Amino acid sequence: MAKINVQQTAITLLKVNEQDYISLTDIARHKSDDPTAVIGNWMRNRNTIEYLGVWETLYNPGFKPLEFDGFRKEAGLNAFTLSPQKWINTTGAIGIVSRSGRYGGTFAHRDIAFKFASWISVEFELYLVKEFQRLKEQEQAQIGWNAKRELSKINYHIHTDAIKQNLIPQEITPAQASHIYANEADVLNMALFGMTALEWRDKHPDLKGNIRDYASINELICLSNMESLNAVFIQDGIPQRERLIRLNRIAIQQMQVLEDLTGGRKLLK
Numbered sequence: 001m002a003k004i005n006v007q008q009t010a011i012t013l014l015k016v017n018e019q020d021y022i023s024l025t026d027i028a029r030h031k032s033d034d035p036t037a038v039i040g041n042w043m044r045n046r047n048t049i050e051y052l053g054v055w056e057t058l059y060n061p062g063f064k065p066l067e068f069d070g071f072r073k074e075a076g077l078n079a080f081t082l083s084p085q086k087w088i089n090t091t092g093a094i095g096i097v098s099r100s101g102r103y104g105g106t107f108a109h110r111d112i113a114f115k116f117a118s119w120i121s122v123e124f125e126l127y128l129v130k131e132f133q134r135l136k137e138q139e140q141a142q143i144g145w146n147a148k149r150e151l152s153k154i155n156y157h158i159h160t161d162a163i164k165q166n167l168i169p170q171e172i173t174p175a176q177a178s179h180i181y182a183n184e185a186d187v188l189n190m191a192l193f194g195m196t197a198l199e200w201r202d203k204h205p206d207l208k209g210n211i212r213d214y215a216s217i218n219e220l221i222c223l224s225n226m227e228s229l230n231a232v233f234i235q236d237g238i239p240q241r242e243r244l245i246r247l248n249r250i251a252i253q254q255m256q257v258l259e260d261l262t263g264g265r266k267l268l269k
Contacts, residue, residue, distance in 0.1 A: 001103060004131040006030070007124060013135070014107050016097055020132075022113035024084075024096075025105030027128070031120050039106055042119055043082045046075035051115060052087070052095060059109075060094045067091045148220040152212065155227035160184075187240060188226050191247035192219060192255075218258040222251055 002013040009030045012023040028035030042048055049072050056063040067090045074080045084096050084106045095109045108116065110132065117125035186196040193200065193211055200211040207214065215223065226247050233243045 002135060004128075004135050006128045006131050011128065011131075012103065012105070012107075013132075014097075014099070016107070016109075020110045021097060021107040022110055022128075022132070023105050024108050024113060024116050027113065027117050027120060027124075030124055035105075038120075039116075040081060040083060042116060043084065043087065044075065044080055045119075046072070048115075048119075049075045049082070052093065052112065055095050055109070055112060056091065056093050060092070062092045062094070064091045145217050145220070148217050148224065152220050152224045152227065155224045155231075183240070184230070184234075187244050188223060188230060188247065191226060191244055192223055192251045218255065221258060222254045225254060226251060 004011050004013065007030065009026065011026045014021045014023070024039050025035045028038035032038050043052075049068075053065075053068045053072065056068070057065070071082060071087070071090070084098050087093055088096060088098065095112050097107050099105060099107060107113075114125055114129060117128045189196055189200070189211060193215075195203070195211075197211055212220070212223065229250065230243060230247060233246065238246075
């Protein structure tokens with residue numbers, strides 16, 4: 001479960017059928033130490049019931065309009081009460097869900113949650129929307145990074161296949177094969193990062209993972225391109241030293257374009 005912090009209030013987010021649901025229980029705590037009572041007061045409001053009914057009609061083909069109409073007629077009466085569970089069970093609603101357990105509570109689709117937040121406080125609603133949008137932007141950025149990482153992995157397989165076909169003699173030992181792979185991986189590492197994998201580990205003994213796990217998106221894009229080019233260079237029979245120099249020049253050029261910076265890494269001699 002993801003969390004965002006809105007005006008010193010931690011708000012939990014939940015995925016329901018690939019949709020974002022936000023904790024009404026957490027939102028209600030911004031107003032009172034008794035979130036159940038706050039949610040109940042909001043749900044018995046006629047305007048709330050009208051809104052929930054329209055939302056369910058738009059997005060829920062299983063919504064029960066006759067049962068909803070019964071609630072709508074009772075709304076506004078002094079004795080009328082409505083809990084989330086009663087609303088869900090009676091009308092077949094999907095916009096609000098209840099979860100039990102340690103991380104339980106009442107959750108609502110973001111449309112409904114924002115509506116509830118505006119009832120709590122217009123200011124709180126605006127901050128909630130802002131933090132929610134910030135979280136979505138972070139998620140999209142992470143998706144982009146992961147996509148580039150996966151692309152790099154795919155090209156790595158293309159790259160290593162070219163090594164098998166062109167650099168590795170027949171019937172060599174696993175240790176020899178591993179040594180050749182390491183050299184080819186380090187050709188790319190040297191061309192882009194200016195150091196081998198071992199040199200990076202020696203320089204960063206406290207970091208987990210490898211040098212590529214800490215690469216920027218631009219570096220991963222460049223690395224992916226270089227892996228494809230190196231596979232072609234290997235198939236063309238270009239010696240490793242010449243490939244390293246070419247790849248380094250390509251890395252400098254591509255990083256300059258990607259980052260729009262002057263200068264860059266020095267060419268290998």
